[in-house]
Amino acid sequence: xxxxxxxxxxxxxxxxxxxxxxxxxxxxASNYFPWYKQELGKRPQLIIDIRSNVGEKKDQRIAVTLNKxxxxxxLHITETQPEDSAVYFCAATQPSGYSxxxxxxGTMLLVSP
Amino acid sequence: xSGVTQTPKHLITATGQRVTLRCSPRxxxxxxxxxxxxxxxxxxxxxxxYNGEERxxxxxxxxxxxxxxxxxxxxxxxxxxxxGDSALYFCASSEVESSYEQYFGxxxxxxxx
Numbered sequence: 001x002x003x004x005x006x007x008x009x010x011x012x013x014x015x016x017x018x019x020x021x022x023x024x025x026x027x028x029a030s031n032y033f034p035w036y037k038q039e040l041g042k043r044p045q046l047i048i049d050i051r052s053n054v055g056e057k058k059d060q061r062i063a064v065t066l067n068k069x070x071x072x073x074x075l076h077i078t079e080t081q082p083e084d085s086a087v088y089f090c091a092a093t094q095p096s097g098y099s100x101x102x103x104x105x106g107t108m109l110l111v112s113p
Numbered sequence: 114x115s116g117v118t119q120t121p122k123h124l125i126t127a128t129g130q131r132v133t134l135r136c137s138p139r140x141x142x143x144x145x146x147x148x149x150x151x152x153x154x155x156x157x158x159x160x161x162x163y164n165g166e167e168r169x170x171x172x173x174x175x176x177x178x179x180x181x182x183x184x185x186x187x188x189x190x191x192x193x194x195x196x197g198d199s200a201l202y203f204c205a206s207s208e209v210e211s212s213y214e215q216y217f218g219x220x221x222x223x224x225x226x
Contacts, residue, residue, distance in 0.1 A: 032213050043115065043203060043217040044156065089156060093212040100169045101212045103156045
């Protein structure tokens with residue numbers, strides 16, 4: 001089955017800095033890679049996703065890049081703000097009705113004012 | 114608000130008991146997924162239903178079962194509860210059969226004493 005590794009487990013940055021979280025996956029058939037943000041005690045929120053037919057996707061201050069050859073994808077947050085502080089999860093899945101999302105272990109991002 | 118609802122928000126029960134968690138998907142979504150999130154674990158996939166049929170199974174214990182009803186709401190039944198079952202239980206829904214674009218509900222926090 002799919003295995004998703006996520007690094008780092010914690011990331012501390014100053015407000016205004018950029019943050020990068022990286023994930024690798026094992027199954028070359030995976031073609032959908034979402035990122036979720038989870039604030040303490042809240043639900044995971046889908047913040048951005050990318051499919052394997054594109055290499056990069058941006059939405060305001062967040063972007064995701066995908067390298068299918070190397071089987072890794074990354075989340076980039078620019079101009080970080082204290083409200084970006086949360087746990088971020090990456091995930092991967094295959095295009096099958098019988099496939100499931102496999103999540104990374106999460107990255108706790110702390111943005112200090 | 115994702116449009117996915119879960120009840121109850123909190124549940125406190127004793128070991129050996131049985132509980133039922135309920136989830137209503139977003140309007141139009143046919144797939145429902147159940148996840149368990151413990152303090153030291155990421156998001157563990159339990160089971161998926163699509164339009165009333167079981168589609169995929171993850172690390173779901175035999176003491177746990179689920180079903181999806183004709184109106185598409187789903188219930189997760191947990192029986193013979195143990196202390197280790199204490200966790201946040203999330204359901205998510207998506208429009209399609211595959212695992213793309215899952216939107217999470219607010220979760221049910223289960224405490225087993």
